[in-house]
Amino acid sequence: MTEGTGAEMTTGFDEPVTEPTSDDDVYALDRKTVAAILYAVDVDDRDKLIELMEPLHAADIADLLEQINAYDRARLIRLYDKEFDGDILSELDEAVREEVINVLRPDVLADAVRDMESDDVVDLLEDLEEPQKEAILDVLEDSERVAAEQALSYPENSAGRLMQREVVMAPEHWMVGQAIDFMRANDDLPEQFYHVVLVDPRLKPVAQVTLGKLMATRRDVPLHDIAEEEFHTIPVDQDEEDVAYAFNQYHLISAPVVDGDGRLVGVITIDDAMVVLDEEYEEDMLRLAGVSDESSLSDSVAATSKRRLPWLAVNLCTSICASLVISQFEAAIDQLVALAILMPIVASMGGNAGTQSLTVAVRALATRDLTGSNVARVIRRELLVGVLNGLCFAIVLGTVGMMWFDSPMLGVVIGSALVVNMVIAGFAGTVVPVVLDRLGVDPALASGTFVTTTTDVMGFFIFLGLASVILL
Amino acid sequence: MTEGTGAEMTTGFDEPVTEPTSDDDVYALDRKTVAAILYAVDVDDRDKLIELMEPLHAADIADLLEQINAYDRARLIRLYDKEFDGDILSELDEAVREEVINVLRPDVLADAVRDMESDDVVDLLEDLEEPQKEAILDVLEDSERVAAEQALSYPENSAGRLMQREVVMAPEHWMVGQAIDFMRANDDLPEQFYHVVLVDPRLKPVAQVTLGKLMATRRDVPLHDIAEEEFHTIPVDQDEEDVAYAFNQYHLISAPVVDGDGRLVGVITIDDAMVVLDEEYEEDMLRLAGVSDESSLSDSVAATSKRRLPWLAVNLCTSICASLVISQFEAAIDQLVALAILMPIVASMGGNAGTQSLTVAVRALATRDLTGSNVARVIRRELLVGVLNGLCFAIVLGTVGMMWFDSPMLGVVIGSALVVNMVIAGFAGTVVPVVLDRLGVDPALASGTFVTTTTDVMGFFIFLGLASVILL
Incomplete structure (x- = not known):
C-alpha cells in the first residue's frame, strides 16, 4: 500500500492526458437502451428486461420511469415485478412516485419499503397522501414504524426530517482502541458514516473524530486528543435550508443533530445536504420564472x-x-x-x-x-x-x-x-x-x-x- | 459507547422539540460583530480585532471581507497581518481575492499559501493573472510547485483540476489489518478521506472500501470482501459539471480519478463536487437573467x-x-x-x-x-x-x-x-x-x-x- 503525494503519484507520465473530452451526455440514459427496454416490455420479455435493467443504477431507472409515458410505465413495472427495489422508489419524483406505488403489487411494495434506509422511508412518507401513507406504515416492522412516525412529528423541512437516527457515538473519555473494538463487535453500524461523535454522560455531543484520524492513530490515544478542531451541532428544528447552508459554507461532511436540551438525536450527512441544496436551487430558479416549485417534467x-x-x-x-x-x-x-x-x-x-x-x-x-x-x-x-x-x-x-x-x-x-x-x-x-x-x-x-x-x-x-x- | 437505532436513542422524549424555529439569518454575520470589527480597525486596536475575529470561521471572515468596502478591507488586512491564513484566501471571491493578495505583505502571503491544501492552491492559482501566479508559485516548495503546475496542465474545469492528488490506496490482495497498520505507520495521510482505493499492480483502481466498513471488520478479512458494491471511476479529463452530476445522481462520497490508461491519479470528494454544483447553479440562474456568470456582489x-x-x-x-x-x-x-x-x-x-x-x-x-x-x-x-x-x-x-x-x-x-x-x-x-x-x-x-x-x-x-x- 502506498500513499502518494502529487509528485510521487504522477511520475508515470509527464503530460496531461489528451483523450477527447467526454461528451455532454456522458451520464444520461442513451436512447438505444431506452428503446431496447421499451421493446422488451412490448414483447413481454421479462428475462431480457431484467438483463437490460441490471447494469442501471436505481437513480437512472427512476429517470427512465419518469421519461416514459404512464402506460409504458405501468407495463414496465408489472413486468419487472419483484425486481423492483426500494432505492428506485426513493429516487423517483413525487408525481411519478404516487402513481408507481399504486401500480406496484402490495407484496412487492412491502419488500421494497422494508429494504429502504430509515431517512429514505421518511422522505417517501412525507410526500404521500393519507391512505398510501398508512399502507406503507403498515408494512414496516413495529420499531421502524415508531421511528418513522417520530421523524414525521418534526416540522416539515426541518433537520429532524433530514437526519439519520443511527449515530455512532462514544463516551468522551474513551481511547482509540476501545472505539475500534466497539465497532468491530457491533453488527448494526449505519451503511455510511464519517465521524464518531463524542458525548458526555448526558448524551450531549462535545466533539467528533473523523474515521481517517481514528484509523491512523495508535490504540492508546484518547479520542479527545484527535477530535476535529471545528465542531458544529445542528438543532433538530432548524430549517433544512439553513442546514444546507451550513454544510456548504463550513464544508461539513457530517454533523450531529441535537434536541432542545442539547442531546444527540441523530446525524446529518453531506449527501442529504446536497439534495436539499439541489432542491433549494431548483425552487429559486423556478420561482424566479413564476413556476410553482413543485413542478416536474412528469406532471400531467x-x-x-x-x-x-x-x-x-x-x-x-x-x-x-x-x-x-x-x-x-x-x-x-x-x-x-x-x-x-x-x-x-x-x-x-x-x-x-x-x-x-x-x-x-x-x-x-x-x-x-x-x-x-x-x-x-x-x-x-x-x-x-x-x-x-x-x-x-x-x-x-x-x-x-x-x-x-x-x-x-x-x-x-x-x-x-x-x-x-x-x-x-x-x-x-x-x-x-x-x-x-x-x-x-x-x-x-x-x-x-x-x-x-x-x-x-x-x-x-x-x-x-x-x-x-x-x-x- | 453506544450505537443507537432510532427507537433506543429517542426514549428520552416523546414529543418533538417545540422551541421557536431558528430565524432566517442564523448563520449570517450579524451587524453588531461587523460594526465592532470595523470599530477595532478604526481605532487601530489589533488585540481587539484578533479577539473578535478568533471565533469566526474562515468562510465567514471571507464573507466579511467581501461585504466591507475596499478601503476598510485594506486597513483590516494590514492590522490583522500575520493572523491572516490560507483558508480565508481560498474562501474569497475571485474579484476580492486578487485585491487582497496585492494588499497582503509578501511574507504573510507566503505563509498563508504554504498552509493551503494542494487542491486549494490550484483553485487559487487558476484564477490569478500571470505576475500574481508567479509570485505564489515562487513561494511554494519545489515538490508542491511541480504538483501545482501539473494540476494546472489539465484542461480548465476538468476533473484533473478538481481532484486531490493525495490518495489512500492499497493492493487489492491486502487484509483489513495490513491496511490499518499501514495507515497507523503513515504520518502523511490526507486531512479528509472516506475510502481506501484498492488497486491492481498496474495502479488501476478496482474497488474501494469505506472507512466505516474497514473499521468494523476483523483484521484477517480480505479488503476485497468488504468493497462497496457500486464503484465509479472518473476520467481525469471529464468536465467538472459531469463530475458534479455523477456525485449528485449516484450519491457518491468520493471517487477515484483515472488517467487515459485507467491508472489512479487522484480522488474527488463530495465537498468539491458540492462547490461545483453550487457554481453551476449560480451560473444557470445568472445566465437566465442575462447576467455574466462571473458577476459577484463585490464587483465595482x-x-x-x-x-x-x-x-x-x-x-x-x-x-x-x-x-x-x-x-x-x-x-x-x-x-x-x-x-x-x-x-x-x-x-x-x-x-x-x-x-x-x-x-x-x-x-x-x-x-x-x-x-x-x-x-x-x-x-x-x-x-x-x-x-x-x-x-x-x-x-x-x-x-x-x-x-x-x-x-x-x-x-x-x-x-x-x-x-x-x-x-x-x-x-x-x-x-x-x-x-x-x-x-x-x-x-x-x-x-x-x-x-x-x-x-x-x-x-x-x-x-x-x-x-x-x-x-x-
Missing part, C-alpha cells in the same frame, strides 16, 4: 397548466395596469403614433435591467452575501450601474429614435426616459427582494412581478409623460 | 456595468425589431388607439408563459431529465398547456377588452391573439433550449433572448394583424 398537462396559472394571472393584472397607464396618454398617441411604436422598448429595457439586478440580489440573499452591512452600498452600486448603462443605451436609442422619425426631440425624450427607467430598475431590482426577505417572504417567489410591473408602468408613464410635456 | 460599478451591457444590447436590438413590427401597423393604430393600449398585454403574457416553459426546460436539461426519449412528449405537453392557459386568460382578457372599449370584436381579436401567442410561447420555450443544447450552446445563456423576442414579435404581429383584418 392539467397539473402543469394549473401550476402555471397563478403567476400568469398576476401578470395579466399587472399588464392591465400598465395598459391603464398607457390609456391616460391616448390623446398623445393619437397625435403621434411613433410613441406607440417606441414605448415597448423603454419598458422592455427597464424590465431586463430590473431582472438582472433582481437575480443578483436574490442569489446574494440566498448565499447570505447581501446583508445589513452592505445593502446600502449594493443599492448605490445598482443605481450607478443604472445611470451608466442607461446613458450608453440612451445615446444609441436616442439616435435611432431621432433618425427613424426625423425628430431630434423624440430622441431626447426616449433617451431621457430610458435613463430614468433603468435607474428605477436597478433600485427596484435590489430593494424589492431585500424588503421581501426582511418581511419573511421568499424573494425568489414574488420579486419578479413587483420589479417588472414597476419598470413597465414607470417606463410607459415616463416616456409618454415626457413626450406629452415636451413634444405636444 | 464599472465591472458590473460592463458585465450587464451585452445582454441589454441584444435586448435593445430585439425590442427595436418588435417596434419595427408595430410600425407596420401604424395606420391601424392611428385608426384605433385601443390597439396601442392593449398590445403590450399580449406580448407580456406570451413572454411570461415562454419564460415558464423555458425555465422548466433549462432545468430539465441540466438534470438530464429532458432527453431524446421524451422531448416529443414534453413539447406536446407544453403546446397543450399553452392552449389551456391561453383559453383561460383569453376569456378574461377578451371580456376586459370588450367592456373597456365597448367593442365585442376587439375582445375576440385580443382573446384569439393571446391563445395563439401562448401556444407559440410553449413551443419556443421548449424547442429553443433543446436546439441550443444539441448545438452545444448552454441553453441558459441564450434561450431567454430568443424566446422573449419570439413572443414579443409574434404577439404584436398577431394582435395587430388580426385587428387590421377583422376590425378595420
Whole structure:
C-alpha cells in the first residue's frame, strides 16, 4: 500500500492526458437502451428486461420511469415485478412516485419499503397522501414504524426530517482502541458514516473524530486528543435550508443533530445536504420564472397548466395596469403614433435591467452575501450601474429614435426616459427582494412581478409623460 | 459507547422539540460583530480585532471581507497581518481575492499559501493573472510547485483540476489489518478521506472500501470482501459539471480519478463536487437573467456595468425589431388607439408563459431529465398547456377588452391573439433550449433572448394583424 503525494503519484507520465473530452451526455440514459427496454416490455420479455435493467443504477431507472409515458410505465413495472427495489422508489419524483406505488403489487411494495434506509422511508412518507401513507406504515416492522412516525412529528423541512437516527457515538473519555473494538463487535453500524461523535454522560455531543484520524492513530490515544478542531451541532428544528447552508459554507461532511436540551438525536450527512441544496436551487430558479416549485417534467398537462396559472394571472393584472397607464396618454398617441411604436422598448429595457439586478440580489440573499452591512452600498452600486448603462443605451436609442422619425426631440425624450427607467430598475431590482426577505417572504417567489410591473408602468408613464410635456 | 437505532436513542422524549424555529439569518454575520470589527480597525486596536475575529470561521471572515468596502478591507488586512491564513484566501471571491493578495505583505502571503491544501492552491492559482501566479508559485516548495503546475496542465474545469492528488490506496490482495497498520505507520495521510482505493499492480483502481466498513471488520478479512458494491471511476479529463452530476445522481462520497490508461491519479470528494454544483447553479440562474456568470456582489460599478451591457444590447436590438413590427401597423393604430393600449398585454403574457416553459426546460436539461426519449412528449405537453392557459386568460382578457372599449370584436381579436401567442410561447420555450443544447450552446445563456423576442414579435404581429383584418 502506498500513499502518494502529487509528485510521487504522477511520475508515470509527464503530460496531461489528451483523450477527447467526454461528451455532454456522458451520464444520461442513451436512447438505444431506452428503446431496447421499451421493446422488451412490448414483447413481454421479462428475462431480457431484467438483463437490460441490471447494469442501471436505481437513480437512472427512476429517470427512465419518469421519461416514459404512464402506460409504458405501468407495463414496465408489472413486468419487472419483484425486481423492483426500494432505492428506485426513493429516487423517483413525487408525481411519478404516487402513481408507481399504486401500480406496484402490495407484496412487492412491502419488500421494497422494508429494504429502504430509515431517512429514505421518511422522505417517501412525507410526500404521500393519507391512505398510501398508512399502507406503507403498515408494512414496516413495529420499531421502524415508531421511528418513522417520530421523524414525521418534526416540522416539515426541518433537520429532524433530514437526519439519520443511527449515530455512532462514544463516551468522551474513551481511547482509540476501545472505539475500534466497539465497532468491530457491533453488527448494526449505519451503511455510511464519517465521524464518531463524542458525548458526555448526558448524551450531549462535545466533539467528533473523523474515521481517517481514528484509523491512523495508535490504540492508546484518547479520542479527545484527535477530535476535529471545528465542531458544529445542528438543532433538530432548524430549517433544512439553513442546514444546507451550513454544510456548504463550513464544508461539513457530517454533523450531529441535537434536541432542545442539547442531546444527540441523530446525524446529518453531506449527501442529504446536497439534495436539499439541489432542491433549494431548483425552487429559486423556478420561482424566479413564476413556476410553482413543485413542478416536474412528469406532471400531467392539467397539473402543469394549473401550476402555471397563478403567476400568469398576476401578470395579466399587472399588464392591465400598465395598459391603464398607457390609456391616460391616448390623446398623445393619437397625435403621434411613433410613441406607440417606441414605448415597448423603454419598458422592455427597464424590465431586463430590473431582472438582472433582481437575480443578483436574490442569489446574494440566498448565499447570505447581501446583508445589513452592505445593502446600502449594493443599492448605490445598482443605481450607478443604472445611470451608466442607461446613458450608453440612451445615446444609441436616442439616435435611432431621432433618425427613424426625423425628430431630434423624440430622441431626447426616449433617451431621457430610458435613463430614468433603468435607474428605477436597478433600485427596484435590489430593494424589492431585500424588503421581501426582511418581511419573511421568499424573494425568489414574488420579486419578479413587483420589479417588472414597476419598470413597465414607470417606463410607459415616463416616456409618454415626457413626450406629452415636451413634444405636444 | 453506544450505537443507537432510532427507537433506543429517542426514549428520552416523546414529543418533538417545540422551541421557536431558528430565524432566517442564523448563520449570517450579524451587524453588531461587523460594526465592532470595523470599530477595532478604526481605532487601530489589533488585540481587539484578533479577539473578535478568533471565533469566526474562515468562510465567514471571507464573507466579511467581501461585504466591507475596499478601503476598510485594506486597513483590516494590514492590522490583522500575520493572523491572516490560507483558508480565508481560498474562501474569497475571485474579484476580492486578487485585491487582497496585492494588499497582503509578501511574507504573510507566503505563509498563508504554504498552509493551503494542494487542491486549494490550484483553485487559487487558476484564477490569478500571470505576475500574481508567479509570485505564489515562487513561494511554494519545489515538490508542491511541480504538483501545482501539473494540476494546472489539465484542461480548465476538468476533473484533473478538481481532484486531490493525495490518495489512500492499497493492493487489492491486502487484509483489513495490513491496511490499518499501514495507515497507523503513515504520518502523511490526507486531512479528509472516506475510502481506501484498492488497486491492481498496474495502479488501476478496482474497488474501494469505506472507512466505516474497514473499521468494523476483523483484521484477517480480505479488503476485497468488504468493497462497496457500486464503484465509479472518473476520467481525469471529464468536465467538472459531469463530475458534479455523477456525485449528485449516484450519491457518491468520493471517487477515484483515472488517467487515459485507467491508472489512479487522484480522488474527488463530495465537498468539491458540492462547490461545483453550487457554481453551476449560480451560473444557470445568472445566465437566465442575462447576467455574466462571473458577476459577484463585490464587483465595482464599472465591472458590473460592463458585465450587464451585452445582454441589454441584444435586448435593445430585439425590442427595436418588435417596434419595427408595430410600425407596420401604424395606420391601424392611428385608426384605433385601443390597439396601442392593449398590445403590450399580449406580448407580456406570451413572454411570461415562454419564460415558464423555458425555465422548466433549462432545468430539465441540466438534470438530464429532458432527453431524446421524451422531448416529443414534453413539447406536446407544453403546446397543450399553452392552449389551456391561453383559453383561460383569453376569456378574461377578451371580456376586459370588450367592456373597456365597448367593442365585442376587439375582445375576440385580443382573446384569439393571446391563445395563439401562448401556444407559440410553449413551443419556443421548449424547442429553443433543446436546439441550443444539441448545438452545444448552454441553453441558459441564450434561450431567454430568443424566446422573449419570439413572443414579443409574434404577439404584436398577431394582435395587430388580426385587428387590421377583422376590425378595420
